[in-house]
Amino acid sequence: MSYVLQQLLIDSAKSHPAKDAVVFGNDKVTYGELEDKTNRLANFLVDNGVEPGDRVGIYLNKSAESIISIFSILKANAVYVPLDPQAPSARISYIIENCQIKCLLTSSEKANKLPEVLAVAPVVEMVVVTDSRNEISPDIDRKLVLWEQVLADGNAGSPTIKSISTDLAYILYTSGSTGNPKGVMISHLNALTFINWVVAYLKVNGEDIFSNHAPLHFDLSILDIFCCIKVGGTLCPVPETLSIFPSRLSKWIQDHRISVWYSVPSILSMMVMHGQLDQRDFSNMRMIIFAGEVFPVKYLRELMNLVPGKEYINLYGPTETNVITYYRTRAIPEGQSQPIPIGKCCENSDVFAVTKEGKIVTRPGEEGELMGRGTCVAQGYWGDPDRTSKVFVPNTFQPNFQEKIYKTGDLVTLNEDDDYIYVGRVDHMIKSRGYRIEIGEIEAALYTHPMISEAAVIAIPDDLISNRIKAVITLKEGQSLEAGDVRVFCAEKIPKYMVPEIIEFRQSLPKTSTGKIDKPTLVKESVQ
Amino acid sequence: MENMEIKESIRNYIKTELVNNKDHQALSDSDQLIESGVIDSLGIMKLIGFLEDNMSVQIDDMELVPENFSSIDAITSLVEKKIA
Incomplete structure (x- = not known):
């Protein structure tokens, strides 16, 4: 045992x-x-x-x-x-x-x-x-x-x-x-x-x-x-630097005769685009597993065409539950643009979704926050009982014994096959290249810069890597700063995948009627 | 574009768009860009976009290898070879 x-x-x-x-x-x-x-x-x-x-x-x-x-x-x-x-x-x-x-x-x-x-x-x-x-x-x-x-x-x-x-x-x-x-x-x-x-x-x-x-x-x-x-x-x-060169990576997979591949989708998308997959022998491959972000269907479909006859499995789960749902991908018809489902719960784990009104989602069209339960649920955050108690909560839907569930913060709905579909987040967390990123952590880093007066970080949706990170900044009077300086400053505080890729300086930031920074407007202006 | 101009334009792009570590702000021609983390998987795509848009070259998938992107010297000679 x-x-x-x-x-x-x-x-x-x-x-x-x-x-x-x-x-x-x-x-x-x-x-x-x-x-x-x-x-x-x-x-x-x-x-x-x-x-x-x-x-x-x-x-x-x-x-x-x-x-x-x-x-x-x-x-x-x-x-x-x-x-x-x-x-x-x-x-x-x-x-x-x-x-x-x-x-x-x-x-x-x-x-x-x-x-x-x-x-x-x-x-x-x-x-x-x-x-x-x-x-x-x-x-x-x-x-x-x-x-x-x-x-x-x-x-x-x-x-x-x-x-x-x-x-x-x-x-x-x-x-x-x-x-x-x-x-x-x-x-x-x-x-x-x-x-x-x-x-x-x-x-x-x-x-x-x-x-x-x-x-x-x-x-x-x-x-x-x-x-x-x-x-x-x-x-x-896989050596870290190999991921930079898609065709070297695909050759490495071939040469190592990999049979079970697991990565974030963006790495697979890069190989679809630049990996010369049509020239590779993946005959030993049995299974391609992906997780961490939504796989854009156009790249997934192309991957399934380029590397046919393999099992394609979408796994879903925040770090706090490891993996909690799965979906075996079937052929994706041409013209389908909806993302594939995150699927159904893994055996010996359970999920359910709760609507804003506190009801359990049972039908397509209803939307709620996904909850995970079972022995997959983590023990909380180290040394942080406050944040732990906010998301690791008692299961009030089951009053007969004490049970802790994890509130994922992910909004989902159901399809006709009872598979869960990922809809979005309830908070300000985003995904980029499969990494979880709290917008607040980037803004906190920016605000420690002595020349920055205001900073708003927004996510620009991107086909390949889910989101690109943009920071819109105003400077204190009389100060001047280059985008490169801001990136270098951030990189001393946060990991590279969180450092804003696009940096824009403005005289002022748009505000809502309550005086908050108007992020939806910033996003709208950025994607135009 | 003259050869020196190509090199300086590449250096300038990498410095302003890709470098985010103070140790790499003074980029010499032979500095290692891959081991040092200046070019990562997102950075290489941005860099290729820049080369294709500004130097009128098309980078083939076969050319997307560490040997061609290991330093400013290497990238410059790739571009020069393609223009010639």
Whole structure:
């Protein structure tokens, strides 16, 4: 019985130790090696003060080491916290302090950014560096340990499993409306609810070769990593820079003989447009899965024509529930422009939608906010009971026992087949390239600029990436600023995917009769 | 457009539209644009739009490879090759 995530590796390593578990460039790690390395690192972490439930940060680019890190931390009965390797150091420091990360795993390349991060993150006591490709900055004033040393000297015995299924397994930070990211706390049971469903329903198996396109701090990575390891498949993390070049990416998929691909739709759309898909051999591909944003039907239809005979599956779910509904895509008739549904709830999870009047949506045409319930629902936001209690709420539709449901903030309706259709948001969150972005977090960053008087951030709908982010700014009297300066300023506070792509300066912003900035007018003017 | 003009025009576009890190504000001809994150998956599409609209070149999918976009030098020589 596997009730915690690390057991998925322990079991697979027992049944097929010689099989490749992770392939990244020239690095190949078999299940036996993965088991051995993760045992040594986990024992080292435990011997060096990592206690059950402690948060351990992973500050690494895609690599075999990043996968080894995840399982090492879990085997130490600790909680892994993936830090976006591209994020500005102020955000990394915030996350480290927010969830009190005492130990960080990083590469020699990333370690050189650490002095800036650690200057305002006194909580970190120990840094483990995975390689010695670059000289390590002498300014890291914490205990520094080399991974190769741990692997050479460490104890390879199986660490004792102390975690139980309701303990936290990982924390994923997403955009927060008040200016700081919030940490979604996911337990082993939360993750396994989804992983077990994928394996049972999508019938992935040990012959499968899984891509891992999403970054580790993005919850799409959960399917790739844990479903693959559970079934004893081979995991191929996609190098980050490959996504910039669609035809190289499609060739990589062909060369790695990927059979289960999972990514945000915009990456697939880019391959449809520029990926030379008609020249690729995808005969090993079985399944193309996508999630994170609406897939524009014209690109999805074209993809299904270019790569025919595969299963196309749309998954839906905010990080707070992992995945909660799915839809198996059927042929899309020419001329259809409506997006495909988000579908029906996954087994052992439940969803329902509640109208403004508090009634449950039962018919096409009715619209309501989608609620998720079941063991997939996260444990809340780290250290933030206020925001937690606003969206993780008691289920008042079921008065007989205490049950927590998650208010997704997503508006949905039903179609004739009882599939849910995504309609929009109840708040100011937007999606761009699959990332959740709180408009308020970008505005908060802009307002910290001493020359900016007023700022309004709006989303300009876009076929390819869902939304482009535009900021309309007025400056304080006598000040002057270039768009590039504003972007550089933002990039020190928020991740690159949140930095406004379009920046417009105005003398004044349009206001509504109540004196608020009139965003609908700004949007209208911007899309004309 | 003269060769130097092409290069400066590309540099100027990248500096004003793509760079959002203070470390990369002084862009030299050979600075790595991909590893440093100056060009990402959205940036490359914007850059191609700029080259196609302003330099009267058509970038084929086959040319959309790291070798052609790794630095200002590389992008300039791609454009020059296409114009010649």
